[in-house]
Amino acid sequence: MVESLTSPPGTRSEQSLADIAAGARRRLVDLSATRPVHLGASLSVIDILVAVYDALGLDPARPRRPERGDVILSKGHAVWGLYSVLAGFGVEGLDDPRAGHPLDTTPGVAAGTGALGHGLSIGAGLALAARLDGGDRKAVVVLGDGELDEGSVWEAAMFAAHHALANLVAVVDRNGLQQEGPTESVLALEPLAAKWRAFGWQVIEADGHDGAALRRTLEEAFASEDLPTVVIAHTVKGRGVPFMEHDPAFHHAHLTSHQHAAALTALAAGPEQEPA
Amino acid sequence: MNTVIAAGQPSYAPMRPAVANVLLEAADTDPRLVVLGADGHALAAGVREHHPERYVDVGIAEANLVGVASGLARAGRRVVVCAMAPFLVRRAAEQIRNDVCNAGLNVTFVGVGGGLGYGTLGPTHHCPEDLGFFAALPYTRVYCPADAIDACWAVRSALAGPGPAYVRLGAREDRIVHDPDKPFDAAGGLLLRPPGDALAVATGIGVGIALDAADRLADTGRQLGVLALTAVKPFPRERLVALAAGVGTVLTVEEHLETGGIGASAARALAGGWTGRFATHAVGDDYPPLGDRGELLAHYRITADHVISSLSDTDRTRG
Known part of the structure; x- marks a missing residue:
């Protein structure tokens, strides 16, 4: 594991990354037994965050600015997923777990978030700054699908395409659920890929729980020369704990001791459910 | 700026051209400075001409305008955000507070037509709350110049200080009340x-x-x-x-x-x-x-x- 932490970007082994994701899920479930957390949304985004930080070359000793670019967790309520993943990479000094959203001082992220619809604009500013600096830094913004209800996301989408910010990558955690139910019931997003294409973005769809596929997708996005890229990562809210999957009740949850034990059992039994 | 004040005769001048010159000076001096506009580039006239790569028109999209400013500033840029005050304050309130001021970033907001400056354009364009809104944000300096001379002082002071600042500018012409040769005192008035x-x-x-x-x-x-x-x-x-x-x-x-x-x-x-x-x-x-x-x-x-x-x-x- 230690060897993998010092590996160049994208060269950690499949197994070590799968171990980080599995460990992050256990850590998250343990945390959920001590306080209410946004559990479902964190479980759905864990594999995405593992792939993003690996692809950007996260150095746990200097998590603030990964080697190849910056990360913004625009769906800031998944902060416990973020903490759990960063801890799995060996990052120390994570914020007080009472912090319910990433702060500007939180390791691993370029900006504090919490109010939805802010991250893509900030990412566009980071990407523009990288271009002005003449560099090749990327900005990766992880968005929730429910978050796409916010109009500011689409302001940013228009801006990034107009200015051809090819170094900007949005990853949509497409788990299909928002707080009150299915996204398609609350405010329909489909046809989502067509929307992004119409806004001038390169669109790549991927299995958001297949680490290897996600990393290939990110490299494809990083290679774009003129278009910003959105990765629509198809995920399952509550992923890894069958009784939580697809259930909005676990959007924000404080687990009972029984639920906690059952969740750990499910995670322990689940490796074969994880895509290789 | 050169303003001739005839004795006993009020003289009027718009603030924007004077401030545009200040922004150009600032861009000449600081290669890290970037100016953002929202479908209005009067304040960036000089920067646009002499440093086109450092002027970006974000369009009529104030929330994104301020978010982009936040990203630029986080990457080490000094940023000037120019917009009409009512839309800046009310449409981008959350981005101003969360993404710029809470982080103490070096962003100067220039709001044109605060107060009642847009007159007959009506209540959608009035913004008599702009100073109070920005003053309610910790770490944020707030300027309300009286004339074009004062506006230049204000923008220079805003850009010089660390952290975010707001400068309210007039929308039309304002009467010259200051003597450009007087020493300016931002702190004491x-x-x-x-x-x-x-x-x-x-x-x-x-x-x-x-x-x-x-x-x-x-x-x-x-x-x-x-x-x-x-x-x-x-x-x-x-x-x-x-x-x-x-x-x-x-x-x-x-x-x-x-x-x-x-x-x-x-x-x-x-x-x-x-x-x-x-x-x-x-x-x-x-x-x-x-x-x-x-x-x-x-x-x-x-x-x-x-x-x-x-x-x-x-x-x-x-x-």
């Missing part, structure tokens, strides 16, 4: 008239109004002091307390809601330690009726006539 038994604390268009009142009162032998504030936050609390110690009446004159403006700051500074008559001339707690800027100011008693009559009222109540 400029005492343009020494007080006799009364002091007016004024900002923005209120400065010219207070000066008019002072000049007319001088003809009757009465001396109204005028303290002109370019920066309304930080508020020069100690200077006001010192000046007020020698006067019986303090008035404030501003084109801003009474809540959150210099009237509130002055009252807070003086409360508990000063005894005298206190009056405010500010926008009332309602939505402005139809009218041009002058009519709206009169509606809210923000005129020299009302300042003079307010002094008479306080004389009468002094009993």
Whole structure:
């Protein structure tokens, strides 16, 4: 594991990354037994965050600015997923777990978030700054699908395409659920890929729980020369704990001791459910 | 800027061209400076011509405008955000607070047409809450210049300081009330008239109004002091307390809601330690009726006539 932490970007082994994701899920479930957390949304985004930080070359000793670019967790309520993943990479000094959203001082992220619809604009500013600096830094913004209800996301989408910010990558955690139910019931997003294409973005769809596929997708996005890229990562809210999957009740949850034990059992039994 | 002030003849000038020159100077000096606009580039005229790569028009999208500014500033850029004040303040309030001010980033917001400056364009374009909104954000300096000279001072000061700042600019032409050769004091304000038994604390268009009142009162032998504030936050609390110690009446004159403006700051500074008559001339707690800027100011008693009559009222109540 230690060897993998010092590996160049994208060269950690499949197994070590799968171990980080599995460990992050256990850590998250343990945390959920001590306080209410946004559990479902964190479980759905864990594999995405593992792939993003690996692809950007996260150095746990200097998590603030990964080697190849910056990360913004625009769906800031998944902060416990973020903490759990960063801890799995060996990052120390994570914020007080009472912090319910990433702060500007939180390791691993370029900006504090919490109010939805802010991250893509900030990412566009980071990407523009990288271009002005003449560099090749990327900005990766992880968005929730429910978050796409916010109009500011689409302001940013228009801006990034107009200015051809090819170094900007949005990853949509497409788990299909928002707080009150299915996204398609609350405010329909489909046809989502067509929307992004119409806004001038390169669109790549991927299995958001297949680490290897996600990393290939990110490299494809990083290679774009003129278009910003959105990765629509198809995920399952509550992923890894069958009784939580697809259930909005676990959007924000404080687990009972029984639920906690059952969740750990499910995670322990689940490796074969994880895509290789 | 070169402004010729003919003796006895009021001179008017728009703030925007003067500030555009200041921004160009700043861009010449600081290669990290970037100017953002929202489908309006009058303030960036010089930067656009001489440093086109460092002017970005974000379009009519204020929330994204401020988010992009946040990203640029986080990457080490000094950023100037130019927009119409009402849309900047109300559409991008959350981005201003969360993404820029909470992080203490080096972003200067320049809001055109704060207060009642857009007059007959109506309530959607009035923004009598802009100063109070920005003043409510920790780490954020707030400027309300009176004329084009003051606007240049304000923008230079805003850009020089660390952290976020807001500068309210006029939408049209403003009367020149400052002497460009006077030393500027962002922290303490400029005492343009020494007080006799009364002091007016004024900002923005209120400065010219207070000066008019002072000049007319001088003809009757009465001396109204005028303290002109370019920066309304930080508020020069100690200077006001010192000046007020020698006067019986303090008035404030501003084109801003009474809540959150210099009237509130002055009252807070003086409360508990000063005894005298206190009056405010500010926008009332309602939505402005139809009218041009002058009519709206009169509606809210923000005129020299009302300042003079307010002094008479306080004389009468002094009993």
